[in-house]
Amino acid sequence: MSAQSISVIKLSGELEIGRRAEIRAALHVGGGEKAFLIDFSEVTYADSTAVAELVRFHAEAAAAGVPVAVVIGNRQFARLLQYAGLGDAFAIFDSRAAALTFLSGKTA
């Protein structure tokens, strides 16, 4: 799979309840996507609003048979997923390159 066929969704800053509508709109399975790379590398804070939307999105993508890789560069976000009991629920990477390698392998 080429990088061009991977849909990249990037969110940055603080992902909390005040941005729920924006997060929900961004994490959207439109149909026809081959793979998703969710780039949270520039997120500085996240709460359960982001977790809930990520869980919903991940389920929608799984139902459509589309692999998802998540890039997280913030230890607070990583710890949040652990607290939510979701530390192993997603394919999480600390760089885009690693996520792209994963997605290439999933769809080769």
Add this chain to the structure above:
Amino acid sequence: MIGKSELRISCATDASRVRSLRHALEEFLRVFRLDDEFVEDVLLASGEVLANAVEHGAGAEGWSQVELVARGIDGMLAVDISDSGRFIERERVSGRGFGLGIVRQIARSVTIDAREGTRVRMLFDSRLNQQT
């Protein structure tokens, strides 16, 4: 040490205010040079309770106010968040499912007083996390 210092803020429950309250709490905590991870966890737990208040904190007459108080109690950090809504009902209808579980993992204790509105008291063991 936090000592007798106290942060007390109240405002209308509005999603746009949650961030401001959290930032104010962060500025208060940073003064005491607490461990970064500890501060992040306190902010996360407090943010979850604040978000819950914003979502379901309005009283029967639509009155909507949230108050955050942070202070030291017996060497621990106490964060009280009060609003006019009913906690049990909001948990039932929330559907988000993660918030309170996250709070309980972070705080040493969580007490919910729902007799008049809702007051959530979180105690954090700041002594164990304080930088030397």
